[in-house]
Amino acid sequence: MAVKVAFMQLSDCWGCHQSLLNNHLGLLPVLPALEIVYWPAVVDFKHDSLKARENGSVLVGFIEGSIRTNEDYENVKLMRDKCALIIAFGSCSCYGNVHGLANQWNKDDLVRRKFSEVESIADGSGGEPTEHTPGFRDKIVPVDEVVNVDAYIAGCPPKPEGIVSAIAFLLGQKPFPMNDLAFCNDCSIKDNCLLDTGKLCFGPITSIGCSLKCTSNGNPCVGCFGPAKTVDSRAEKLIGMTKSLASISSGDKKNLYEFLTLFLNIPLMAGFDLAGDILKQVKKYGSPSTPLANLPPTTEEIAGGLMAFLRDNPDFTEISNVCDTCPRIIGSKSTMTRVKRDYEGLPNMEDCLIEQGYICMGPVTKAGCGGLCITVNTPCSGCYGQTKWGVNQAERFADTVLKQFNVSLSKDDLLAQVKDPIGTFEKFTLASRKGGV
Amino acid sequence: MVKVIEVEPVTRLEGHGGLRVVLDDDGKVQDVQFNITSTRFFEKFLEGRYCEHIPRITPRICGICPIPHHLTPTKAVEDAWGVKIPPAAYKLRQLLQNAKQYSSHTLHFYALAAPDFLLGPFADPALRNVVHVINKMPDVGKMALKMMDFGQKLCAAIGGKSVHPISAIVGGMKKPLDEDVRDKFLKQIEDQVEWAKKTVDIGLKVVEDYWDVVANVGVVPTYYVGMTKNGIHDIYDGDIRIVSPDGEKFDYPPQKYLDALGEHIPEHSYATHMYYKPAGYPEGIYRANTLAMTNCADKMATPLADEALQAMRAKIGNISHHTFAYHWARLIELVESIEVIATLLQDDDVVNTDCKTLDVQPREGDGVGITEAPRGLLLYHIWSDAEGICKKANLLVATNHNIAGIEKTLMHVAKQVFEDKALEGLKLPDPWIK
Numbered sequence: 001m002a003v004k005v006a007f008m009q010l011s012d013c014w015g016c017h018q019s020l021l022n023n024h025l026g027l028l029p030v031l032p033a034l035e036i037v038y039w040p041a042v043v044d045f046k047h048d049s050l051k052a053r054e055n056g057s058v059l060v061g062f063i064e065g066s067i068r069t070n071e072d073y074e075n076v077k078l079m080r081d082k083c084a085l086i087i088a089f090g091s092c093s094c095y096g097n098v099h100g101l102a103n104q105w106n107k108d109d110l111v112r113r114k115f116s117e118v119e120s121i122a123d124g125s126g127g128e129p130t131e132h133t134p135g136f137r138d139k140i141v142p143v144d145e146v147v148n149v150d151a152y153i154a155g156c157p158p159k160p161e162g163i164v165s166a167i168a169f170l171l172g173q174k175p176f177p178m179n180d181l182a183f184c185n186d187c188s189i190k191d192n193c194l195l196d197t198g199k200l201c202f203g204p205i206t207s208i209g210c211s212l213k214c215t216s217n218g219n220p221c222v223g224c225f226g227p228a229k230t231v232d233s234r235a236e237k238l239i240g241m242t243k244s245l246a247s248i249s250s251g252d253k254k255n256l257y258e259f260l261t262l263f264l265n266i267p268l269m270a271g272f273d274l275a276g277d278i279l280k281q282v283k284k285y286g287s288p289s290t291p292l293a294n295l296p297p298t299t300e301e302i303a304g305g306l307m308a309f310l311r312d313n314p315d316f317t318e319i320s321n322v323c324d325t326c327p328r329i330i331g332s333k334s335t336m337t338r339v340k341r342d343y344e345g346l347p348n349m350e351d352c353l354i355e356q357g358y359i360c361m362g363p364v365t366k367a368g369c370g371g372l373c374i375t376v377n378t379p380c381s382g383c384y385g386q387t388k389w390g391v392n393q394a395e396r397f398a399d400t401v402l403k404q405f406n407v408s409l410s411k412d413d414l415l416a417q418v419k420d421p422i423g424t425f426e427k428f429t430l431a432s433r434k435g436g437v
Numbered sequence: 438m439v440k441v442i443e444v445e446p447v448t449r450l451e452g453h454g455g456l457r458v459v460l461d462d463d464g465k466v467q468d469v470q471f472n473i474t475s476t477r478f479f480e481k482f483l484e485g486r487y488c489e490h491i492p493r494i495t496p497r498i499c500g501i502c503p504i505p506h507h508l509t510p511t512k513a514v515e516d517a518w519g520v521k522i523p524p525a526a527y528k529l530r531q532l533l534q535n536a537k538q539y540s541s542h543t544l545h546f547y548a549l550a551a552p553d554f555l556l557g558p559f560a561d562p563a564l565r566n567v568v569h570v571i572n573k574m575p576d577v578g579k580m581a582l583k584m585m586d587f588g589q590k591l592c593a594a595i596g597g598k599s600v601h602p603i604s605a606i607v608g609g610m611k612k613p614l615d616e617d618v619r620d621k622f623l624k625q626i627e628d629q630v631e632w633a634k635k636t637v638d639i640g641l642k643v644v645e646d647y648w649d650v651v652a653n654v655g656v657v658p659t660y661y662v663g664m665t666k667n668g669i670h671d672i673y674d675g676d677i678r679i680v681s682p683d684g685e686k687f688d689y690p691p692q693k694y695l696d697a698l699g700e701h702i703p704e705h706s707y708a709t710h711m712y713y714k715p716a717g718y719p720e721g722i723y724r725a726n727t728l729a730m731t732n733c734a735d736k737m738a739t740p741l742a743d744e745a746l747q748a749m750r751a752k753i754g755n756i757s758h759h760t761f762a763y764h765w766a767r768l769i770e771l772v773e774s775i776e777v778i779a780t781l782l783q784d785d786d787v788v789n790t791d792c793k794t795l796d797v798q799p800r801e802g803d804g805v806g807i808t809e810a811p812r813g814l815l816l817y818h819i820w821s822d823a824e825g826i827c828k829k830a831n832l833l834v835a836t837n838h839n840i841a842g843i844e845k846t847l848m849h850v851a852k853q854v855f856e857d858k859a860l861e862g863l864k865l866p867d868p869w870i871k
Contacts, residue, residue, distance in 0.1 A: 011475045014451040015500025015600040021544070022599060024586040025579065031568055040448045042548065044562040047445050071453075071474055098494045099477035104485075110478040115702050118480055118831050119818070121709075122699035123718050131705040132457060132472045140477075157500065157600045341825070343489040343607040343797045376597035376604040377611040381493055383601075419826060423486045427494070 002035035003171050004058045006050065007089075008079050009041060010065030010072040011099065011140075016090035017041050017064060019157035023164050030164055033171050055081045056285055060170050062089040066096045066431060067141050071134035080147035084285030085170065085278060088142065088149045089163075091156040095385050096142045096431025098156075101423065103139045103431050111136070140431045150281060152273040155368060156383035156428060162368065169266060170282075176226035176265055176291045179207035183221050184232035188212045194220050195237045200252070202259055204235035205299040222255070223263030227291075231298045239298065242305050254319055256306050263303065264292070273311075279304045314389055314434065321387050322362035322380045326371045328352045335406040339417035342379065353379045355406040359424055363400045364393070382428055389434040393425040394418070438462060447471075449549045449566075451501050452836060454708075458851050466855055469848040471840060473708035483830040488514045488799065488821045489607045491830070495817075496601040498834060501544065503601045504537035504592060505810035505835070508673070511605045513817040516692070517804025518607065518825070520797050525789035526609035531673045532781040533595045533602070534808060538672055538774040539633075540588025540599075541811035542727075542767050546636065547581035550764055554643050557868035573870045577639070580632050587622070587629050591778070594618050609793035616788045626779045630741075633775045637745060640768040644752075646866035647761065651753075653859065655760035657849045658682035659842050660713045660723035662698070663733030664809040670734035670742075670773065672809040677816075678733040679713050679723065684756040686733070691805040694816055698833060701841070710841035711833070724842030725813030725835065727766035732756050739780075742773035760846050799825025810835035 007017065021027070036043055037058055038050045061083030067073050080086055088094045096103075102110055116126040128136075143149055153166055183203035187193075194201040194215070201220030207228040214221055248256075260266070260274065279300045282292040295303070323330065332351035340357035347353055353360040353374065360379035362371075368384050386393060398411045407414070418424050444456040453475040459468040479498060483491055492511045496503030508530050515522065548567040555574070556565050571578035589599040595614055596602025604611045644651055659682060666675035677689040679697055689697045699714035699721070713721035723729070732755075737743040746769050753759050781787055803820040813835035820829040853859040 009453065011453075011477055013497050013500040013503070015497065015503065018500040018600050021548070021585070022589050024582040024589075027582075028571070031571070036566075036568065040446050041451065042449065043566040043568070044448045046448075046562075068477055069475055098497050099479070099482065101482040101486075101494075102478045105481055110481045113481040114476065114478055115709075118700065119695060120698055120700040120831060120833060121702060122695075122714055123701050125702040125718075127702065129702065129704050129706055132455070132470060133705065133707060134474050156497065341487065341489060343799075343825075345795060346611070346793045349612075372593075372598050373603045376595075378597060378603040378606070381490075381603075419824065420485055420487050420490070423490055423494075427490075 002033055003060070004035045004037050005060045005062065005167075006038040006058045006079065006083060007036070007041070007062045008038065008064065008075055010063065010075060010092070010143075011068035012065030012090070012092045012097075014041060014064075015157040016092075016163070019155075019160050020163045022160040026160070026164060030167055034167075050082060051078065053082050056084050058083045059282075059285055060085045060087060060167075062087045063093050063143050064089045066092040066100065067137060067143070067146060068099065069134040069136055073137060073146060076143055076146045084281045085150045086143070086147060087166070087170075088144060088152045090158055091154055091383050091385065091428050093143045094152045094154045094432075095429040095434075096140050097428055100140045100142075100429070100431025101427065104422065107136055107138050142432050145433065148277075150274070150278045154273075154366065154384045159369065169264075170292075177207055177209065178227060178229050178291060178294075179209050179225070180229045181208045182206060182228040182230060182232040182235075183208055183210070183225070184234055186210075186212060187221075188215045189218075193234065195234055195241070198241075200238075200241055200255070202238070202263065202302075204232040204238050205296070205302055206263065223259045226263055226265055227295050227299050227303075229296065231296050235298045235302070239302055239305075242302050242309075245309055253310070253313070257310060257319055260303065260306060260310070274307050277304065278307065319387065320367035322365045322367055322369065322371055322374075322384070325367050325369075326352075326362055326374050328374065330355070330405060332356075332406065335408055336401075336414075337408055339409075339414060347377055349377060352405060354401050359397075359418065361397070361425070363404060364388070364397050382425075385429055389432075393429075394421045397425055439467070440464075449552070451499060452708075454706075456847065458847075458855070460855055464855055466848065466851045469844060469851050470705045471844040471847060473706045473840060476707040480830055480832055483819075483827050486827045488517070488819060488825045488827050491817075491819065491827060492605055492607075493603060495832075498832075499810075499836075500600050501541055502537060502810045502812060502835065504533055504596060505808045505815045507596065507602045507605055508534060509806045509808045509810075509815045510817040510819060511607055512806030512808070513804045513819040514607045514806075514821065515804065516806055517802050517819055517821045518798065518800050519802075520608055521794065522609045523789075523791050523794055525613060525786040525792040526794075527674075528781055528784055528786045529595060529610045529613060529792060530605060532614075532778060532787055533592060533605075534673045535774040535777045535781070536588050536591035536595065538588075538811055539629075539771065539778060540585045540592065542771040542774065543581055543584040543588065543636070545811070546640070546764065546767060546771070547577075547585075554647060555869045557865065560868065560870075570870065580635065584629065584632050584636070587625055591622055594622070606793065608795070608797040611793065613789055613792045614787050619782055619788055623782045626775075626782065629775055630779065633772050634741070637768045637772060640765060644762075644765055649864040651759055651761040651765075653863070654853060655846050655850045656758050657760060657846045658758045659845060660716065660721055661729035661732045662711075662713075662723045662725050662814050662838055663730040664807060664814055665734055668735040670730060670737045670770075672770075672774075674808070677807060677814065680729075680732045680756060681713075681716075682756075682758070691807045691816065694805060694807075694818070694833070698816075700833070706840065708837050708840040710844075711838045712841060719841070719845075722841040722845050723838070724846075725838035726763060727770055728757060728759070728763045729813065730809060731766040731769060737769065737773050739773050739776035741776055742769050745769045745772055760850075799823065803829075812836050813838045
């Protein structure tokens with residue numbers, strides 16, 4: 001049975017949709033599984049038809065774009081009402097994107113430049129158009145400032161393969177093996193269960209069937225065989241542990257993230273972050289054949305709790321960044337002695353761009369793109385979003401590169417040489433309250 | 438009683454808009470509005486940015502045509518700073534621009550426009566879309582997908598990313614094509630040229646089927662704006678060309694754009710209304726995009742495309758006001774783009790590593806860059822300070838050039854539909870997809 005999906009566009013560029021379409025022949029297997037109930041860019045359903053639908057009756061709503069106008073604001077709320085799951089689709093929706101840079105000015109300044117001052121206005125007309133237009137909000141915000149978001153697909157645009165994988169995942173096209181029994185039944189550790197020693201082991205909710213490599217080496221089960229149909233009694237202990245994660249280290253947070261990725265069989269693509277109530281929503285509204293809707297309640301509680309925790313405590317410092325996917329040499333023969341502008345010289349293809357003197361956002365940007373910009377000799381500008389929120393992003397960049405790269409500049413000198421720090425370090429995320437300080 | 442007909446939103450396009458037609462008591466068309474309901478103020482927030490970063494920001498204006506939005510501001514900054522790029526960079530950019538033209542025109546024809554004429558105007562809206570076309574005509578659908586895929590992959594190979602490319606830099610290109618990658622694309626050229634020709638044949642059949650519509654609906658004389666290089670059709674470089682409704686041609690170098698192009702701020706749309714300044718507003722309202730380009734050009738740049746242009750002119754005249762002929766003109770441009778791609782892929786300059794000049798120095802001043810984007814003339818005017826930081830920017834964006842012309846056309850068609858009942862006697866073919 002085809003699953004109902006809706007695509008909404010707010011203030012944006014259509015690039016995420018173009019990226020989805022860039023799958024071209026790769027779309028053919030996915031399309032029959034979708035019943036598209038709203039997608040103005042491609043199909044002819046009008047706004048009223050979405051309004052007329054029952055609340056919660058659409059399984060997945062993809063929202064592209066950020067909120068600039070009152071119409072955008074209303075459309076986000078409408079989508080939240082109609083869709084069981086809301087996916088913030090692309091970096092506009094996740095972070096605000098480049099047009100969030102407009103938040104440096106008052107709305108009146110923006111309106112004056114565009115509608116009164118530009119040099120080509122030639123007939124004395126001017127002023128904000130107000131007849132049958134929606135009006136602008138004071139500041140641009142991403143979608144999660146207005147409604148709850150269930151999953152994020154970052155990137156400007158997100159990679160085509162990532163989008164299709166995410167859709168296939170949400171529609172249950174990537175089935176889990178779902179064996180009957182839990183890993184604990186097979187576990188190679190007979191005494192001193194790791195859970196009793198305070199280690200987070202996901203054996204009680206994970207399927208049997210693996211080679212037991214982790215526990216044979218004394219390490220906890222990380223969930224790579226996916227959920228089991230039944231859970232082991234030790235799951236109670238696991239629930240208790242996952243409820244007291246307040247002082248968890250950054251490294252353990254990384255483990256949680258990787259556990260969820262393996263356990264839920266999320267296609268390997270950073271940038272697709274599950275958040276919050278996705279499992280409950282799928283169970284309530286999803287197609288009954290979706291494996292996500294058939295998890296044992298205990299499993300759902302544990303996995304769902306971890307997702308909510310990661311949503312509320314976002315910190316991806318230890319999770320892969322763009323440098324991890326970059327083939328260039330760090331610790332190369334080059335050293336940054338001053339900050340170069342992008343038009344200067346022509347970097348070689350081997351050495352790290354930072355060490356060659358350029359500002360490259362790779363070390364502070366979430367992985368997921370595969371380092372596309374770097375393949376054409378161009379520094380990363382950060383479109384997948386920062387690996388850490390709520391910090392001064394310029395300082396964090398400087399601290400990171402001084403520690404990890406060949407840079408012979410003081411932090412002050414480095415920062416003083418960047419004349420447009422906001423456009424350089426927060427180009428995609430200025431509008432997100434999660435972003436900088 | 439006054440009757441208001443609203444289309445909300447207008448679908449199958451990039452952007453946000455609605456349509457309003459107001460009829461008075463006697464059924465006469467009182468007002469037609471094309472309401473564009475979003476804008477993001479790039480004209481302001483580019484201020485304070487490094488000029489060389491602008492081409493990394495502005496592609497986000499349009500995800501279907503990010504390549505012109507990458508190349509055009511790069512050209513504007515080069516104009517402001519007095520930078521000359523190496524010939525290899527020029528050809529790489531030309532190739533990139535044409536790769537985009539090829540995929541965008543294919544997308545437009547098959548995914549956005551074709552559902553109208555393959556299913557017919559009275560089809561169920563739930564089915565009138567590209568997904569249904571692919572399901573019902575899988576061979577044509579797959580061919581279209583392979584054409585778009587070729588164009589987008591070539592964009593990605595040169596631009597780094599097909600959506601929001603990054604490889605152009607003030608002074609040239611950061612990297613040429615790798616030879617093995619070039620060879621891979623060359624191998625596919627023969628098929629692609631065949632498919633482009635096949636697409637033209639499909640287009641000609643549609644024109645024939647819908648001739649009554651093409652010849653009689655929305656035939657609206659306006660001015661036209663486009664770009665030509667020495668009078669020849671060109672989408673990467675050239676001068677602004679204006680064509681008057683009766684076919685008179687006027688050329689302006691990019692830097693003189695303010696003599697030609699005026700902007701009127703309407704009360705009902707965030708997209709402004711453009712017009713030919715010497716003719717005033719609203720008399721000087723012009724249209725942009727494919728038919729405007731073929732109206733502007735003395736000839737196409739390549740043989741097959743020029744042959745196709747001559748065939749169109751034989752049927753609808755040297756200067757055509759037939760709105761439905763935009764699709765036809767698009768296919769002529771499609772053929773030109775694949776011919777240009779074929780030629781450039783065989784040119785060793787596209788794999789030449791001498792594609793970036795080291796002689797780049799910011800200086801105070803302003804510069805203008807233009808290209809022809811898939812949906813019309815694209816113009817960036819950028820003011821730089823001595824350190825190369827943007828002081829001010831003015832953007833005249835492709836689709837925006839067409840808004841006033843579209844509204845004027847809609848008014849004409851609304852009168853045809855509601856007052857003259859012109860649609861009732863139209864001859865329409867049996868839909869290809871039922």
